Amino acid sequence: MPEYADLWSPIRLTLELAGITTIILLLIGTPIAWWLSRSNSKWKDIIAVIVTLPLVLPPTVIGFYLLIALGPQGPGGWIASIFGGRSLAFTFEGLVVGSVIYSLPFVVQPIRNSFDAMGSRPLEVAATLGASPWNAFWTVAVPLARPGFLTGTILGFTHTIGEFGVVLMIGGNIMGETKVLSIAIYDYVETLYWAPAHILSAGMLLFSFVIIFSMMKMERYFRQTGK
């Protein structure tokens, strides 16, 4: 019989995974979004396609490549060896790598859209007022792109929480390390323990509803206050 106290571990783990993934995605996604929005490079379209790929790829494809890449023969194994490990598969760090790739378009796209919508005018004005590009980026571009950052953060976080296929392939179902919510639900359903499955699923349903609802509210707020 499942112990109800066991439900906390996957919940905590999932929130940690989604939190860390979202922070990393904001850190690497913002410069990518900025570059995609401003660059005239001939590589721009190619990079844009690569960033969008996880949106359409089956999780099994991502999981398959990750399994090889994280393993001893891949870069993941090399990184793991620095810390005395052998493979990044079956580790929390491995899941972070997987989630970052899996949720990348959900963060980059909204931020890029906001940068695009802003146009180059505000930055030109900032420049004529003597702001350095770095300064203008932080004091003008980022505040103006606030709705995009908000949407990107929420989508990146929730999409990571909903991740299943990739984790199933590279996780190894380890309690407290890789057994996230979706896997815990899957295990319970597969073994007909429907009471805990119901608790976790209903929780997810409620959580998702609240998130999407508040996102709509916030979008309306931003539109009314003129961003």
Add this chain to the structure above:
Amino acid sequence: MKLLIFIFVWLNITATLSAKELRVAVATNFMEAAKEISKAFEKNTEHTTLLSFGSTGQLYTQISQHAPFEVFLAADQERPKKTVKEDFAVQGSRFTYASGKIVLFSLNQTLINPKITLEQGNFTKIAIANPITAPYGVAAIQVMKNLKLYKYLKSKIVYGNNVAQTYQFVHTENAELGFIALSQTIKSSVGSHWVVPKELYSNIYQDAVLLKQGINNPAAYEFLEFLKGPEATNIIAQYGYGISSDEKI
């Protein structure tokens, strides 16, 4: 009247001759053997088989939710018994078609003294099938417990969804070792394996059962008979299984 009899006989013949489709739920450890058996069965009978694979526990759950399987080839006796008890399977149709063996498998060619390998713990991960749904995972834990190494190794265990994924974890070298079914490695020259002595785990008797969904499908009865026959048992033995007739319940 003659015409009527003719039509009746003709209908009867075509009914018995007509090729049927049969859906079989197969525990993953038996995958390769089941493929070979169903090929032989199709050649012998004109019927076609559709095999679905999963861990025994997963398949049982699907059956209990009225999945359209007609025959269930499990990796234990417990789940087929349950399907009979819960009225998803036909009383008296259950029999042991194979008894499984568990091996410790590694891509490393020199798994010479596996006991020492396990004791020294010079590895980061050991893969087993998820014991909640996979009988081979249960056996793997019994082996470690009987070697008094379970507590020591517990933090290194990663769980495959079934024995196939467990094998894959080892094959991709993401885990150095794994407990899998003998049938998965017996026909391959990759890596090395250690056949775990029988006294270290309870027998893995694998039962087949006719599901209620297949009660009107002649192919289901024929398949179960075929599974008991010499051609199938020969294939089963080739994959390293014990045969039900010499190792009864």
